[in-house]
Amino acid sequence: MKRFVFFLGIIGSVWACSSASAGEPEVDGHQVYKSYCISCHGANGKMGVSGAFDLTASTLSLDERVLVITNGRNAMASFKTLLPPKKIRAVAEYTMQLKAEGTQ
Numbered sequence: 254m255k256r257f258v259f260f261l262g263i264i265g266s267v268w269a270c271s272s273a274s275a276g277e278p279e280v281d282g283h284q285v286y287k288s289y290c291i292s293c294h295g296a297n298g299k300m301g302v303s304g305a306f307d308l309t310a311s312t313l314s315l316d317e318r319v320l321v322i323t324n325g326r327n328a329m330a331s332f333k334t335l336l337p338p339k340k341i342r343a344v345a346e347y348t349m350q351l352k353a354e355g356t357q
C-alpha cells in the first residue's frame with residue numbers, strides 16, 4: 254500500500270511539472286535572480302562584477318538571454334546544471350523587466 258501511494262506521488266509530481274511548463278511559469282523569476290544572479294549583476298542588474306553586463310542595457314531577446322543563461326558566455330556562468338529550463342526562462346523574463354524599469 255505504501256509503495257502504491259509513493260508511486261502516485263511520483264506520477265503526480267511528473268504531471269505537475271509537465272503541465273506547468275505548458276502554461277504560465279509559476280516560478281518566481283525574481284527569487285531565482287536573487288539567489289543566483291545578484292552576486293555579479295546586482296539587485297538592479299547594473300552592478301557589473303567581474304565584467305558582468307549591465308542587464309538594463311542589454312538588447313538581447315528573451316530567447317537569446319535564455320541561451321546565455323543556459324550555456325554561459327565568457328565569464329558568465331552556465332546555469333544548465335543548476336536550474337531547470339523553467340527557472341531559466343522565468344529569470345530571463347525577470348531580466349527583461351529590469352530593462353523596462355531601467356529605461357523609465
Ligand code: HEC
Nearest residue numbers: 289290293303304305306311312318321326327328329344
Ligand atoms: C559569476 C558572475 C555572474 C553570475 C553569477 C551571473 N552572471 Fe550573467 N553575466 C556575467 C558576465 C561576466 C557576463 C558578460 C559575458 C560576456 O562577456 O560575454 C554576463 C552576461 C549576462 C547576460 C547577457 C547580457 C548581454 O546583453 O549580452 C545575461 C542575459 C545574463 N548575464 C543574465 C544572468 C542571469 C539571469 C544570471 C542568474 C541566473 C546571471 N547572469 C548570473 C556574469 C555573471
